[in-house]
Amino acid sequence: MIDLRLIREQPEQVRAAIATLNTQAPIDEILATDTRRRALLTEVEALKAERNEGSKLVKGAKDPAERQSLIDNLRLLGENIQRLDDEARATDAALHDLLLQVPNLPAKGVPVGPDESGNVVVSEHGTKRVFDFPPKPHWEIAERLGIIDFDRGVKVAGSRNYVLRGDGARLQRALITWMLDLHTREHGYTEVYPPYLVLGEMLVGTGNLPKFSETLFHDAEEDKWLIPTAEVPVTNLYREEILDEGQLPIYHVAYTPCFRREQLSGGREVRGIKRGYQFDKVEMVKFVHPDTSDEEHRRLLRDAEKVLQALELPYRLLQICTGDLSFTAANKVDLETWAAGTEEWLEVSSCSTFRDFQARRANIRFRPAGGGKPQFVHTLNGSGLALPRTMISIIEHYQREDGTVEIPSVLQPYLGGQSVIEPQPPIGPARVASQQSVVGGRVT
RNA sequence: GGAGAGGUGGCCGAGCGGUUUAAGGCGGCUGUCUUGAAAACAGUUGGGCGAAAGCCCCGGGGGUUCGAAUCCCUCCCUCUCCGCCA
Numbered sequence: 001m002i003d004l005r006l007i008r009e010q011p012e013q014v015r016a017a018i019a020t021l022n023t024q025a026p027i028d029e030i031l032a033t034d035t036r037r038r039a040l041l042t043e044v045e046a047l048k049a050e051r052n053e054g055s056k057l058v059k060g061a062k063d064p065a066e067r068q069s070l071i072d073n074l075r076l077l078g079e080n081i082q083r084l085d086d087e088a089r090a091t092d093a094a095l096h097d098l099l100l101q102v103p104n105l106p107a108k109g110v111p112v113g114p115d116e117s118g119n120v121v122v123s124e125h126g127t128k129r130v131f132d133f134p135p136k137p138h139w140e141i142a143e144r145l146g147i148i149d150f151d152r153g154v155k156v157a158g159s160r161n162y163v164l165r166g167d168g169a170r171l172q173r174a175l176i177t178w179m180l181d182l183h184t185r186e187h188g189y190t191e192v193y194p195p196y197l198v199l200g201e202m203l204v205g206t207g208n209l210p211k212f213s214e215t216l217f218h219d220a221e222e223d224k225w226l227i228p229t230a231e232v233p234v235t236n237l238y239r240e241e242i243l244d245e246g247q248l249p250i251y252h253v254a255y256t257p258c259f260r261r262e263q264l265s266g267g268r269e270v271r272g273i274k275r276g277y278q279f280d281k282v283e284m285v286k287f288v289h290p291d292t293s294d295e296e297h298r299r300l301l302r303d304a305e306k307v308l309q310a311l312e313l314p315y316r317l318l319q320i321c322t323g324d325l326s327f328t329a330a331n332k333v334d335l336e337t338w339a340a341g342t343e344e345w346l347e348v349s350s351c352s353t354f355r356d357f358q359a360r361r362a363n364i365r366f367r368p369a370g371g372g373k374p375q376f377v378h379t380l381n382g383s384g385l386a387l388p389r390t391m392i393s394i395i396e397h398y399q400r401e402d403g404t405v406e407i408p409s410v411l412q413p414y415l416g417g418q419s420v421i422e423p424q425p426p427i428g429p430a431r432v433a434s435q436q437s438v439v440g441g442r443v444t
Numbered sequence: 445g446g447a448g449a450g451g452u453g454g455c456c457g458a459g460c461g462g463u464u465u466a467a468g469g470c471g472g473c474u475g476u477c478u479u480g481a482a483a484a485c486a487g488u489u490g491g492g493c494g495a496a497a498g499c500c501c502c503g504g505g506g507g508u509u510c511g512a513a514u515c516c517c518u519c520c521c522u523c524u525c526c527g528c529c530a
Contacts, residue, residue, distance in 0.1 A: 038493090038494080041493070041494075041499080042494080042498095042499095044499085045493090045494085045497095045498060045499040045500085046497095046498080046499090048498085048499055048500085049497085049498060049499070051510075051511080052465095052499090052511090054510070054511090055462075055510060055511045056462085056511095057510095058462080058510055058511075059462050059463090059511085067510095070510075071510045071511095072510085073510080074510035074511080075509090075510060076510095077510080078509085078510065078511090092493095242490090242491085371473090374491080
């Protein structure tokens with residue numbers, strides 16, 4: 001949510017900013033509703049002041065007849081107050097609903113562009129591997145190795161689902177643990193494990209609701225929503241709170257699955273594990289002092305880049321232009337890594353700053369150290385990273401001619417020193433290193 | 445899920461229709477005193493809307509009343525016991 005005062009005092013600037021976003025906002029309606037709301041408030045508050053005075057007179061009135069006549073007058077007043085109050089409340093609610101539909105305004109320096117074609121490649125890092133054999137797409141490699149089972153995923157959960165198996169599942173688990181360790185040990189984040197099923201208000205806070213309900217999974221019975229990203233529960237951790245300035249900045253990192261209802265068409269765009277209804281992600285979320293938020297955004301980006309650097313994968317930074325900016329972001333830079341097999345750039349991270357947009361919606365504030373009015377914090381977040389696409393890049397980049405896949409050295413300690421993913425054993429009883437049987441009752 | 449108890453200011457805790465425009469205590473801040481600190485004493489102490497006057501906020505929402513923290517309805521949450529359960 002942007003500041004109502006800004007719309008009230010500089011409507012033309014707001015209109016101009018929104019015009020660059022390739023979207024629309026009900027600015028005229030907001031201005032009219034705001035004027036109306038303020039008029040109603042002035043009127044009803046004057047009446048309430050009158051009633052408060054009148055009530056004191058009733059209390060002091062000893063003569064029953066005089067008392068009764070005072071009460072009769074006040075009853076009339078009360079009816080007017082009731083009517084105006086209802087109207088004021090309805091107007092206020094309408095205004096709030098309208099404000100929720102206004103997108104965040106782009107930060108200074110965000111390039112103006114009509115849509116994704118206006119995005120700017122800022123820099124490219126690492127080098128794309130040159131193969132002395134034709135590299136394969138990850139689905140071919142993974143299926144042959146037996147680390148991803150597409151058919152059974154679809155059987156169990158419908159289209160766009162897959163099952164990681166054996167070293168495929170282990171690779172993802174190693175990546176998650178390693179990423180969490182990296183961000184907590186080297187970048188100063190505190191790990192949290194949040195709920196995956198949240199109240200609707202949380203999604204209003206982050207800006208997913210009310211506009212984008214069609215992209216979310218919702219349980220109508222309990223009225224709870226599956227999170228589309230850890231950003232939702234983690235950003236809302238401090239909602240309705242007034243933090244001390246000294247507590248800022250707060251850095252959190254969380255691993256969660258993410259659930260997204262997407263209208264997926266068949267074909268190349270959805271081949272493999274690039275896009276699904278469910279995927280895992282390690283997410284970084286920051287709560288910072290407004291003065292530091294630009295610097296914090298740069299640091300967030302560096303923290304995400306570090307993951308790709310350590311994995312030794314080629315990547316590039318993509319500055320998102322105004323026309324491609326999401327509803328909530330003031331500025332956004334994507335990290336894309338190269339998929340050597342399908343020869344395309346894959347978005348593995350979006351590092352966004354929301355300034356006070358989410359903080360306003362979720363009412364997250366801090367009290368300045370010197371005292372004074374609470375102010376909204378700035379929130380930022382970025383993936384660090386999304387798992388499936390990181391897996392794709394690893395599998396395709398580190399593939400060998402014989403169909404096996406090298407494991408990036410930084411991950412090897414997380415896989416018991418293993419350095420290569422070999423074909424998985426066929427379905428059947430797994431071999432166990434030491435054949436000690438489980439004793440003493442069932443393991444549940 | 446069932447039965448009972450309860451949700452009041454940063455915390456504890458009174459209040460049960462009108463001196464509450466929320467007592468009292470603790471904590472915090474400021475001052476006096478002190479070399480400094482403690483103690484003592486005095487003052488102060490949340491949020492929202494509004495240019496201001498003022499209005500609103502006692503878990504959320506609704507109602508009764510001239511007037512509600514106080515009465516009624518409803519929802520949510522916490523605690524205790526029971527049931528179920530990784």
